[in-house]
Amino acid sequence: MEDNFEGKQVDEIESLCLNCRKNGVTKILLTSIPYFREVAIMSFSCEHCNTINNELQSVGEIQEKGVRYNLKCTKDEDLQRQLVKTEWSEIKIPELDFEIKRQPGLVTTVEGIFERTEAGMKQMVELNPDMSDEEKEKVKAFLAKLMKCKLMMQDFTLIVDDPSGNSYVQSLTAPSIDPALEVIHYTRTRDQNLLLGIEDKGSGLSEADEPIGRNEVMQFQTNCPECRAPCFTNMKLVEIPHFKEVILMATNCEACGHKTAEIKGGGGFEEKGVLIKHKIKSDADLRLDAVKSDSCVIKVPELELEIICATAGKYTTVEGLCQDAIDRLERSYPYMFGDSAEDKVKKKLNDIYARLRSPIGLTIVLDDPTGNSFIQSADSVTRYERSHEQNEELGLNDMKTENYETENVDPAATTSNGSH
Secondary structure, three states: OHHHHOOOOEEEEEEEOOOOOOEEEEEEEEEEOOOOOEEEEEEEEOOOOOOEEEEEEEOOOOOOOEEEEEEEEOOHHHHOOEEEEOOOOEEEEHHHOEEEOOOOEEEEEHHHHHHHHHHHHHHHHHHOOOOOHHHHHHHHHHHHHHHHHHOOOOOEEEEEEEOOOOOEEOOOOOOOOOOOEEEEEEOOOHHHHHHOOOOOHHHHHOOOOOOOOOOOEEEEEEEOOOOOOEEEEEEEEEEOOOOOEEEEEEEEOOOOOOEEEEEEEOOOOOOOEEEEEEEOOOHHHHOOEEEEOOOOEEEEHHHOEEEEOOOOEEEEEHHHHHHHHHHHHHHHOOOOOOOOOOHHHHHHHHHHHHHHHOOOOOEEEEEEOOOOOEEOOOOEEEEEOOOHHHHHHHOOOOOOOOOHHHOOOOHHHHHHHHHO
């Protein structure tokens, strides 16, 4: 850790201690967690009452989508999973009917969540001497249930929901899929965007009544995802040969120089999902065009690798898909390097990186339930019916496009009206 602090300034601010109401000292350090995010680490200490408090705040950009982790804890190793929680995230344990609303961010473990909760509940009892015996018994009963989970005498589910997309729960089988850990990337609601201080992207297009022409470049105002300064996004409809029409969107911020480019399916979701397979046999295969939507999963069977993209769609090449896989792995597993990482895990990841950088002989598989991904001259393209779970994630199960105007009409009322 000392290397991370070297050459970086620690700011000290005199601040009020909420415990004894005297002044203490808050130390603030801007740093970067390797392969994760830029963060601000804040440490408060009071020399009068010895109160100590630490918290973490993300200072990097808000991610394209929110993230929800569903962790099934069934063994002692699950308690030691590292966890990064931002100030925007909420934590739930359904078995305990327990929920932690928005609180200051921190880096901890699953067991650390229990310890902080236990300490907080005990402190609440101590600071409220007028608490009734019935309320104390409820707290005692809850702590007993909490202790069962903490000692792994009872299986439980830990849910971390973060609309900013910057929270993290460690995978024990990284970079392979962890069967106990479900990671869901979702599109934020309008209320969540407003909570994060983000302008709703849909509002900039509400006045566009005319369809987009092929030779027309539309421009609308938005905010830079990096520095939040006002900037413009350009949008154009393009037809990709042997595929379909897509919408290219590019943002260029003059304030900080940040640039983004993404691609959206011009015709919405296809009726069926698509499974595309292509074996990389030569350098020519690396130059083949490829389209990856934001719902696409990249798989490499030879490496037992499966990557959920959850980022903006992209028009790239097969070689670009391999580089995207590397970038995604580096962002998804922040604790795979550094002093805390196991040697065998670091070696496994380094071997995967080396193989993806020289991918000839590997098979690239794109699994896209929306049907909006594509590889030029792919070896095989299979259309399949989406599962109920896939439709649920895409929001299609509750979507009604026919006879929706008469759905809630009371038949009795209709008959009554007709009898007059």
